[in-house]
Amino acid sequence: xxxxxxxxxxxxxxxxxxxxxxxxxxxxxxxxxxxxxxxxxxxxxxxxxxxxxxxxxxxxxxxxxxxxxxxxxxxxxxxxxxxxxxxxxxxxxxxxxxxxxxxxxxxxxxxxxxxxxxxxxxxxxxxxxxxxxxxxxxxxxxxxxxxxxxxxxxxxxxxxxxxxxxxxxxxxxxxxxxxxxxxxxxxxxxxxxxxxxxxxxxxxxxxxxxxxxxxxxxxxxxxxxxxxxxxx
Amino acid sequence: xxxxxxxxxxxxxxxxxxxxxxxxxxxxxxxxxxxxxxxxxxxxxxxxxxxxxxxxxxxxxxxxxxxxxxxxxxxxxxxxxxxxxxxxxxxxxxxxxxxxxxxxxxxxxxxxxxxxxxxxxxxxxxxxxxxxxxxxxxxxxxxxxxxxxxxxxxxxxxxxxxxxxxxxxxxxxxxxxxxxxxxxxxxxxxxxxxxxxxxxxxxxxxxxxxxxxxxxxxxxxxxxxxxxxxxxxxxxxxxxxxxxxxxxxxxxxxxxxxxxxxxxxxxxxxxxxxxxxxxxxxxxxxxxxxxxxxxxxxxxxxxxxxxxxxxxxxxxxxxxxxxxxxxxxxxxxxxxxxxxxxxxxxx
Ligand SMILES: Cc1cc2nc3c(=O)[nH]c(=O)nc-3n(C[C@H](O)[C@H](O)[C@H](O)COP(=O)(O)OP(=O)(O)OC[C@H]3O[C@@H](n4cnc5c(N)ncnc54)[C@H](O)[C@@H]3O)c2cc1C
Numbered sequence: 001x002x003x004x005x006x007x008x009x010x011x012x013x014x015x016x017x018x019x020x021x022x023x024x025x026x027x028x029x030x031x032x033x034x035x036x037x038x039x040x041x042x043x044x045x046x047x048x049x050x051x052x053x054x055x056x057x058x059x060x061x062x063x064x065x066x067x068x069x070x071x072x073x074x075x076x077x078x079x080x081x082x083x084x085x086x087x088x089x090x091x092x093x094x095x096x097x098x099x100x101x102x103x104x105x106x107x108x109x110x111x112x113x114x115x116x117x118x119x120x121x122x123x124x125x126x127x128x129x130x131x132x133x134x135x136x137x138x139x140x141x142x143x144x145x146x147x148x149x150x151x152x153x154x155x156x157x158x159x160x161x162x163x164x165x166x167x168x169x170x171x172x173x174x175x176x177x178x179x180x181x182x183x184x185x186x187x188x189x190x191x192x193x194x195x196x197x198x199x200x201x202x203x204x205x206x207x208x209x210x211x212x213x214x215x216x217x218x219x220x221x222x223x224x225x226x227x228x229x230x231x232x
Numbered sequence: 233x234x235x236x237x238x239x240x241x242x243x244x245x246x247x248x249x250x251x252x253x254x255x256x257x258x259x260x261x262x263x264x265x266x267x268x269x270x271x272x273x274x275x276x277x278x279x280x281x282x283x284x285x286x287x288x289x290x291x292x293x294x295x296x297x298x299x300x301x302x303x304x305x306x307x308x309x310x311x312x313x314x315x316x317x318x319x320x321x322x323x324x325x326x327x328x329x330x331x332x333x334x335x336x337x338x339x340x341x342x343x344x345x346x347x348x349x350x351x352x353x354x355x356x357x358x359x360x361x362x363x364x365x366x367x368x369x370x371x372x373x374x375x376x377x378x379x380x381x382x383x384x385x386x387x388x389x390x391x392x393x394x395x396x397x398x399x400x401x402x403x404x405x406x407x408x409x410x411x412x413x414x415x416x417x418x419x420x421x422x423x424x425x426x427x428x429x430x431x432x433x434x435x436x437x438x439x440x441x442x443x444x445x446x447x448x449x450x451x452x453x454x455x456x457x458x459x460x461x462x463x464x465x466x467x468x469x470x471x472x473x474x475x476x477x478x479x480x481x482x483x484x485x486x487x488x489x490x491x492x493x494x495x496x497x498x499x500x501x502x503x504x505x506x507x508x509x510x511x512x513x514x515x516x517x518x519x520x521x522x523x524x525x526x527x528x529x530x531x532x533x534x535x536x537x538x539x540x541x542x543x544x545x546x547x548x549x550x551x552x553x554x555x556x557x558x559x560x561x562x563x564x565x566x567x568x569x570x571x572x573x574x575x576x577x578x579x
Pocket of ligand 1: 051063064065066067078079080081082083084085086087088089090124125127229230231232461
């Protein structure tokens with residue numbers, strides 16, 4: 001099919017399309033089975049909670065990643081897991097220090113409010129909260145984090161040190177002290193009431209976000225108080 | 233290995249297949265003709281292709297058309313067809329006849345990842361992207377296939393989240409060697425996934441419908457998580473970069489929620505947001521779904537909203553509800569039929 005609809009003014013394009021900028025990889029490390037941290041030089045300011053789009057070159061559609069580092073650090077970090085049939089993540093995992101990647105300027109509006117907050121995440125959905133904590137944002141009233149296995153509580157040392165007892169871990173497949181051996185959704189469901197005036201920040205895969213949002217709504221939390229970041 | 237489907241391959245893909253199987257180049261065109269013009273369901277019907285070549289084809293390929301499993305008919309003539317995909321998941325297509333149009337609303341994914349607060353499809357999670365063949369099958373495997381005048385990609389799924397297959401389906405529908413439809417009979421909807429939307433705008437001539445639902449960022453974020461990463465102003469800015477010509481239509485879909493997005497202020501803000509974009513707006517009545525905190529605006533409020541928009545010269549229609557008695561809001565029927573949910577969850 002021919003290219004039919006062309007931009008009115010091509011001079012305008014560069015500002016509108018998110019530009020990819022070359023960044024230098026500083027490290028790639030596997031922090032748990034199949035979970036990786038990719039670090040690269042930071043070129044832009046950002047607000048904790050924002051994302052960047054990343055690609056290896058300009059010929060492929062970039063993928064989005066939450067920034068998982070402090071907004072004052074020299075390096076920017078993202079947290080990812082390898083999707084077996086995915087295009088980008090298997091390649092990201094093989095990068096070495098000194099390689100280059102293409103990254104956009106940070107963007108996105110999943111940013112902290114001025115209210116009290118509960119944060120709820122699974123898997124790599126912890127990433128924006130890592131950035132918030134490391135950037136010195138006021139810790140949440142609760143951080144509820146779910147995983148299948150004990151080694152999947154990513155950044156737990158950081159969260160334990162900054163959030164203490166309000167950091168609640170839910171493990172569905174293994175048991176350990178101080179970790180709930182159940183689904184976080186089961187725990188939420190059991191609560192008679194949930195605070196209604198605070199903001200709920202949900203981040204992670206679509207199914208988790210939608211199911212947990214429904215649970216919270218069913219407990220009478222107004223939808224206006226629920227912020228969702230979906231890793232589609 | 234299971235055999236691949238031929239139905240849903242573009243002419244170029246068919247040419248590659250023919251080459252690989254050692255067939256003369258002209259066979260590709262003949263195949264496309266049988267698949268997309270004559271819509272046959274067996275290789276044996278392809279009588280101008282040699283017996284030998286038909287045998288080679290059927291060794292490695294199937295045609296890949298599947299019948300619907302179930303149909304529900306509304307008192308107003310709307311029909312909802314339920315199909316099963318190869319991986320045993322359910323999708324639906326809604327046939328919506330009116331006096332001068334026979335529209336089919338097709339699905340592009342099984343489930344959806346976008347998590348809009350008001351949408352039933354999102355509640356079943358995301359299962360998979362439909363293949364081009366599975367998208368087109370909805371069009372050709374219903375009894376009304378030859379009567380269809382319009383096609384809308386407004387069923388289950390976000391078309392721009394499956395852009396490659398959606399673009400291929402549009403190529404097959406609009407090419408001379410395919411269904412040879414005018415792209416002006418097709419409307420593709422999106423919540424505004426900007427990168428894929430650009431591809432659609434640049435490489436297709438079909439109409440574009442954007443789900444807007446609130447002109448205010450903060451509120452749109454509450455209704456549609458996509459707003460976090462692709463805010464509606466950026467969607468508008470992107471639209472303004474292109475010349476859509478006189479024939480190609482952009483429309484905004486606006487579901488009206490009681491006391492949420494139906495005030496005159498919302499209407500005025502909407503006008504402001506839309507300025508510079510030549511588009512019409514469709515106001516849609518919301519039919520409450522289980523577990524949503526939202527209810528639909530009354531007819532009176534919708535009329536009032538429409539008046540504000542029309543005073544500002546925005547072409548506005550209130551979309552008639554169709555098939556209410558069979559839950560025609562896409563997504564419901566298949567959700568009910570959904571397979572047992574995966575128990576190995578991390579939440
Ligand atoms: C706002 C936002 C923030 C995000 N933040 C993060 C983050 O912080 N960390 C993170 O890890 N991810 C994040 N994501 C997800 C990320 O953008 C990518 O989608 C993800 O990393 C997978 O990329 P990929 O290229 O490896 O997989 P893709 O190639 O995009 O594939 C995605 C999925 O589809 C499947 N798939 C691919 N091709 C096929 C095929 N032909 N048939 C069937 N299935 C197929 C893959 O198995 C995979 O599961 C975010 C997404 C969004 C929208």
